[in-house]
Every structure is written in C-alpha cells, then in structure tokens.
Amino acid sequence: QSVLTQPPSVSGAPGQRVTISCTGSSSNIGAGFDVHWYQQLPGRVPKLLIYHNNNRPSGVPDRFSASKSGTSASLAITGLQAEDEAEYYCQSYDSTLSYVFGTGTKVTVL
Amino acid sequence: QVQLQESGPGLLKPSGTLSLTCGVSGASIRSDHWWSWVRQSPGKGLEWIGEIHHSGGTNYNPSLKTRVSMSIDTSKSQFSLKLYSLTAADTAVYFCARDSSYRLYYFDSWGQGSLVTVSS
Numbered sequence: 001q002s003v004l005t006q007p008p009s010v011s012g013a014p015g016q017r018v019t020i021s022c023t024g025s026s027s028n029i030g031a032g033f034d035v036h037w038y039q040q041l042p043g044r045v046p047k048l049l050i051y052h053n054n055n056r057p058s059g060v061p062d063r064f065s066a067s068k069s070g071t072s073a074s075l076a077i078t079g080l081q082a083e084d085e086a087e088y089y090c091q092s093y094d095s096t097l098s099y100v101f102g103t104g105t106k107v108t109v110l
Numbered sequence: 111q112v113q114l115q116e117s118g119p120g121l122l123k124p125s126g127t128l129s130l131t132c133g134v135s136g137a138s139i140r141s142d143h144w145w146s147w148v149r150q151s152p153g154k155g156l157e158w159i160g161e162i163h164h165s166g167g168t169n170y171n172p173s174l175k176t177r178v179s180m181s182i183d184t185s186k187s188q189f190s191l192k193l194y195s196l197t198a199a200d201t202a203v204y205f206c207a208r209d210s211s212y213r214l215y216y217f218d219s220w221g222q223g224s225l226v227t228v229s230s
Contacts, residue, residue: 033215034214034215034216036215036216038156038217045205045220045221045222045223046156046205046217046220047220048216048217048218051210051214051216051218052214052216057218089155089156091156091216091217092215093215096172097169098158098169098171098172099146099148099158099161099215099217100158101155101156101157101158102155103155104155104156
C-alpha cells in the first residue's frame with residue numbers, strides 16, 4: 001500500500017517541461033521528513049534521482065529538479081528527452097518508523 | 111562501490127515461507143547503514159518491507175510486521191528476509207537496498223532484484 005499519492009501518468013513532447021506531484025500527510029512529508037525521488041526505467045532497478053528534497057547525486061542531469069512544501073513535493077523535468085521515459089517514485093519517511101513510497105508516475109515522451 | 115545481490119527460490123507455494131538473502135560486497139555490512147528489503151508486485155509500485163542494522167536492530171512495515179523476520183550475518187556479509195504465510199499477493203520482485211549515510215532515510219544502493227512467484 002502506498003502512502004504518498006502521485007498522478008498515474010504525465011506526458012510531454014521532447015523539450016517540454018513536466019511536473020510530478022507527490023502528496024503526503026502530517027505523519028510523513030508534513031512532519032518534516034525529507035522527500036527523495038527515484039527513476040525506474042522499464043525492467044530496471046530504481047535509481048536515486050533526487051535526495052534530501054532537492055539534491056542531485058553525481059551524474060544526474062540538472063534538467064531534474066525538485067521541491068517540497070507543506071505535505072507535498074514535486075519533481076520537474078525540463079527539456080524532456082526520450083530517455084526520460086520511465087516510472088518515477090517519490091519516497092519519504094513516516095512517524096510509524098516506515099519508509100513510504102509514492103504510487104508512481106509514468107512519464108511518456110510524445 | 112557497494113554491490114548488493116539477492117538470492118533465493120523463485121517459486122513458492124501458498125502458505126509457505128519466503129527466504130531470501132542479500133550478499134553485500136564492496137562495503138562493510140558493519141558500516142553505520144541500515145539494510146532494507148523492498149518489493150514490487152508485477153506492474154505495481156514499491157513497498158518497503160523492513161530494515162536491519164548490524165547491531166541486530168530491526169524495523170518492519172506495520173502492514174507486514176506479523177509475517178516478517180529479518181536477520182544479519184556479519185561474518186558472511188549478508189542479511190536475510192523471511193516472509194511467512196505466503197499468498198499470491200506476495201508475488202513480487204524483492205530488492206535489497208542500503209539506507210544512505212547519516213540515516214537520511216533514502217536508498218543509495220539497490221540489488222538487481224529477485225522475482226518470487228507464489229503459486230500452487
């Protein structure tokens with residue numbers, strides 16, 4: 001069961017900007033726990049994309065950015081590329097001492 | 111660079127027990143990290159199962175707590191998952207993963223995943 005809510009899908013043409021929302025509650029994002037984002041290419045292992053709300057690991061292009069506010073967070077992809085077509089998951093921590101994931105969003109490049 | 115590798119049976123029967131092991135290489139399992147299991151049902155999202163520390167401390171997902179047990183063997187640099195009373199709903203790819211440094215509650219390394227199918 002997913003505790004964080006994401007839109008099932010978003011799409012955009014190459015070069016466009018898309019955003020993915022991640023809605024939590026007062027027991028996770030709203031409690032001050034950081035939000036992290038993963039990219040999962042088809043048939044592949046989840047890859048850390050953003051950590052600590054808005055930090056990119058080495059090697060992640062700066063077209064990926066994220067923010068957090070209140071009980072929600074969002075991921076933005078600017079200059080969308082064909083290689084960005086994947087499933088994206090947000091993740092946080094919860095006061096029940098559990099890691100919690102988002103429902104996942106499939107990004108389609110038109 | 112740390113590497114994680116899951117191993118275990120791929121086909122199990124309902125009411126049975128899942129046993130998976132994650133081998134850790136390239137880093138010490140005794141480092142100050144927590145080691146987790148995460149699963150992904152076919153076509154579904156990610157679900158955290160639980161975590162363990164080399165000290166033996168554990169935390170489990172409340173929704174699975176009554177059916178989960180984790181252990182760690184530092185001499186073999188591996189940690190394990192047991193999931194009891196299996197049903198078809200437990201069919202999933204099971205990943206082992208490492209929590210970040212400084213307990214920042216994200217996963218910085220993942221295994222390749224092990225598909226477990228529960229079927230009679």
